[in-house]
Amino acid sequence: MKRTKIKDLLNATDFGQQVTVKGWVRTFRNNQFIAINDGSSINNIQAVVDFTSTDESLLKRLTTGAAVSVTGELVESLGKGQRVEIKVGQLEILGDCDAEKYPLQPKKHSLEFLREIAHLRFRTNTFNAVFKVRNALAFAIHKFFNEQGFVYMHSPIITGSDAEGAGEMFRVTTIDLDNIPRNEDGSVNYKEDFFGKSTNLTVSGQLEGELAALAFGEIYTFGPTFRAENSNTTRHLAEFWMIEPEMAFYDLNDNMDLAESLLKYVIRYALDNCGDELEFLKGRLQEEEKLKPQNERSDLDLISKLNFCLENSFERITYTEAINILKSSKPNQKKQFKYLIEDWGADLQSEHERYLVEKHFKKPVILTDYPADIKAFYMKQNDADDQGRNTVRAMDILFPGIGEIVGGSQREEVLEKLERRMTEMHIPVEEMSWFLDTRRFGSVPHSGFGLGFERLVLFVTGMTNIRDVIPFPRTPKNAEF
């Protein structure tokens, strides 16, 4: 008999029908009630066994984690907590699960412990919810761009170029480390490497995205990117997924409008499509926050926070305005910031971003027009201000609890200005000739941004460690599974 997904049965109303369910035992109570989960829903279905007529040796095998196939009548449940249940006719064990050895037991496990058994944590409610939301957000991103006629573009993963002009990268090589080919001067002979030159994992698909945008008009990438930075934080991964739209004929305002509407669209999609999961995650977060001192708890629960984001326009201010706010802020006056804000030009730290978002504006903030010296070479240069200060048409979106979730800019489209800036910043102009061709042949104003996918998932799920929102996190000294 064909199996029915539990998700569908939980909403069924045609009682009396015979159904087959296949899934894993979550709990088995009173020698009678099996809670079965098949992954289709965060919720289990209850199957009721008649233990008087069931072989005892079979009942003993109904341990947490065992795989079962159950066929029986779908009936209205009299018990509390569920609307429907299955009156078991046939019961088959598909795969046993030795309770002595199985690491997942029907009790609360710490996130740290579950991280060590990342291959099994998918089987918990928390990670069922997290990865369902992640799935919904990924689909919503594709749906948003598809509706707007953007072209999804796969930028290369292995690359000889470094988009940021900096950033630590992973080498990709087939060179035998026990037998390195060398040039006469002793340097490594990369001509012998697979690609005939030195190659790395990409840190961004932006430059290739610009090439495509200046042909298709509007494109986006959605792929893995890499940073070989030795940072062991709750916000950094060595391998993470990024969405990078790039749009011809967009100025900085168009760019901000697009980013804001994208974020709102995907949050709304999650609210509309992941009700059960977000409800569960809201409860999880509330439990977690109970362990915190009162003043560190959020004012809003998870779902209220998401709705709040939808209902309010993101605050748009310039870097210069932000510096003025921060300079005269209480924590700056009282020297509570670790890095005090004194002069224009300072790079903003996480504490400053959080102050602006969480204390001052109490909503998402878009900071624009950063000092040129703390931003990348490709950003459009503003005219110097009345004090002779140089800024660029950058924009960063800061989210509560997350910090920077989007970083973008209008791009410098004037060849001479771009070349001058590259020279100043020691970016090899010659090597990047292909990139500069976009400014040489039919250059147009254009803009783009990068959205860190895991940071978005963090925000929407209310999880607090980025390692808990990607299936198999890669961090310094850790590439398990």
Next chain:
Amino acid sequence: MKRTKIKDLLNATDFGQQVTVKGWVRTFRNNQFIAINDGSSINNIQAVVDFTSTDESLLKRLTTGAAVSVTGELVESLGKGQRVEIKVGQLEILGDCDAEKYPLQPKKHSLEFLREIAHLRFRTNTFNAVFKVRNALAFAIHKFFNEQGFVYMHSPIITGSDAEGAGEMFRVTTIDLDNIPRNEDGSVNYKEDFFGKSTNLTVSGQLEGELAALAFGEIYTFGPTFRAENSNTTRHLAEFWMIEPEMAFYDLNDNMDLAESLLKYVIRYALDNCGDELEFLKGRLQEEEKLKPQNERSDLDLISKLNFCLENSFERITYTEAINILKSSKPNQKKQFKYLIEDWGADLQSEHERYLVEKHFKKPVILTDYPADIKAFYMKQNDADDQGRNTVRAMDILFPGIGEIVGGSQREEVLEKLERRMTEMHIPVEEMSWFLDTRRFGSVPHSGFGLGFERLVLFVTGMTNIRDVIPFPRTPKNAEF
């Protein structure tokens, strides 16, 4: 004035309105007719300039590739080949394009030449069409799985495991090749590497996909995979994208049904959403085929071939049946095959696959139940047949002109059988303990397959070299851009 996309204008009927179009000049004829393309459509819009009232120096800058902004009245076109055109009021050059230096001219360029300027080839009709179809296919894949409740799962790119148990891999490292840390015995000390161990680029997300499927029920991956194979063919890339669904409770028939319906769904989606592009690509292919001898040309044009795939069930036969067909086939009898089929157990070559698909059945073929010795360790073992031959529950889908487009199997779910096979094939059982946990704790019958995305795009676009269906191909000695 806000720009309107050319795609929308080409379908507009409200003549007389003022519109602004921004895009690139494809051609400028008779000092009067500008063909403008903005990437939103493969088709151009015609803008008509009144050269008597336009500055001559401006007209001279209307060269192929120049970026322009044009505002004027949308009018019904009297000329042939277009329904609407713009009567230019205002004309602005956004970015010049020096005709002497611009590599793309309004003439036919060879695909080989365009591959060398892959950063500009997006601007041609052929590559506009190819990458629009690629975009549509990618979206259709997500849509298909989303509608069926599959969870999209990002399997890791950097990995310490090798899914196939073989396959040449790229090393990922931050070790300084000029200063390699070594153990006392002289071997490389990977504890000093970024992840504290030797890591590679993934060759498949399948094993991690199985972990997720045995929790969520049905999952799929869609991400880049890598092979460091030194094969310079029209069908191989070192970096390519793969879709890998993995489903709990699916046997081999369910697996084949899913693969067939996925392929038909996405082909239908392309036909429904990329009419103009496929029409163009059909013409391109016809031109290309004219250069071939009559007997090498296709019977069907591109669109007929796609429809043919939709209208016919894929032929499902076992490897053993295929061998019998091939053994008694004309090219085998007449010794026209390069590799003659003599004995059961032979691996099928491209010539044999093509014979089955293109000559014998004349439609897509699914081959099942291959000899165990030519397939991977994780495939479900059949009972030995009456002649004692061992086969596995594998299935490969063969497409005309492409060969293998899908490879999959039911997975061996019995722990002891899987361990035995791994030992026979020298796969380290201990290292793969996390994978074997799926068979240890609540194992269930399950299946999955891999679909090579670029091969799918090749098939649907009718292109013949895989380097022409991915933006920036990575092949031996080639990682440009």
